[in-house]
């Protein structure tokens with residue numbers, strides 16, 4: 001007699017970032033009706049939530065998916081700290097101060113797409129909101145202080161080993177541990193380490209009141225120059241804080257000199273802070289926009305975040321292990337990056353539930369077939385966007401400004417169509433009926449649901 005295939009009951013998720021928590025919530029929702037004793041454990045390397053990372057922009061798609069997971073409600077409950085609504089990211093030339101165009105998160109009537117606009121929120125607020133919702137989920141547990149260092153697969157289980165000498169066993173292990181994923185580099189695809197893109201973010205949060213000039217933007221702006229771009233955006237509903245992020249070319253050699261590390265003495269940290277301030281001033285000192293110039297001249301503490309990527313084309317899965325989010329396909333960050341991590345989580349868990357009577361290999365195949373092309377296209381587009389932040393000459397810089405206006409307009413329709421995407425409604429492949437009784441049963445059951 002053929003043993004029926006059971007869906008995974010004990011699932012280990014590595015990483016409590018956007019993909020990891022979204023995956024835990026979504027699997028809990030999709031699979032628990034079929035697996036009453038479902039157990040999902042999220043293992044996070046940090047002992048406590050990290051307060052670094054600045055603010056993140058959420059597109060209408062990301063907001064829709066966070067709303068479906070119950071996270072947006074939690075963010076709204078936080079009041080001003082739950083983030084600033086973003087109607088549009090306005091683009092300006094730092095050279096002339098002139099407006100170049102806008103990426104609008106509202107339609108002609110001022111309404112968001114499918115009810116959602118953009119939102120700029122501090123990462124720590126988003127993490128707190130996601131963890132609060134996860135804590136309420138009956139079958140989800142989050143364990144901190146568990147840094148994965150290796151792993152191994154067996155016929156019926158996968159094992160991950162932690163730095164503290166302990167290990168966890170799962171019928172299914174999901175690597176959501178970000179761009180430098182230990183799950184990827186230690187067992188799914190050891191030859192695919194993250195690559196430095198040559199570009200970095202220099203980020204700071206600045207009190208609005210400390211800037212004498214009135215900001216030139218409504219909620220969010222991207223100010224471009226031939227030496228990189230400067231993003232300036234409110235990140236709280238009361239507009240008391242401006243999140244500033246310079247996106248600049250930065251050599252690999254310079255990274256080591258400018259990085260703040262735990263355990264560094266005060267004098268070294270102070271030297272790095274002064275050097276970063278000077279770097280910002282040297283690059284953007286000719287800026288024609290008063291409030292940006294004041295931010296540049298201020299004593300803000302800029303932090304360096306090198307940008308890494310994981311080139312597409314590598315493996316996403318083994319027999320019992322799969323990668324989602326940045327662990328699988330970190331692309332140079334753009335406003336849609338978090339949305340891709342959320343889409344991954346929702347689509348994977350829906351496929352897992354609908355293929356619950358199929359072997360995991362079929363789940364992974366169906367997921368990859370659905371996602372690969374979308375991710376490859378998004379990766380190429382991100383690379384193209386990021387190339388525009390490399391240092392360039394005078395004429396090339398002027399050309400970039402002209403092209404930007406054209407580019408924003410010509411991509412408007414594609415952007416708005418992308419914002420209508422709903423991963424909870426996307427049609428999924430169904431398990432193919434086969435002569436195998438188990439597959440046939442699951443096919444028939446899905447048709448009657």
Ligand SMILES: Cc1cc2nc3c(=O)[nH]c(=O)nc-3n(C[C@H](O)[C@H](O)[C@H](O)COP(=O)(O)OP(=O)(O)OC[C@H]3O[C@@H](n4cnc5c(N)ncnc54)[C@H](O)[C@@H]3O)c2cc1C
Nearest residue numbers: 015017018019045057148177178182325326333335337338
């Ligand atoms: C500077 C910067 C700015 C960005 N701005 C935006 C933006 O404005 N909008 C946007 O949509 N996207 C933005 N992104 C991209 C976005 O942050 C990522 O796409 C998104 O966070 C991916 O989510 P993730 O869960 O896959 O990875 P992460 O958010 O990186 O989460 C990974 C988690 O795994 C944990 N982890 C790592 N290693 C281990 C291990 N060995 N063991 C256990 N746990 C581990 C980490 O501590 C972390 O909690 C930005 C990225 C950067 C770097």
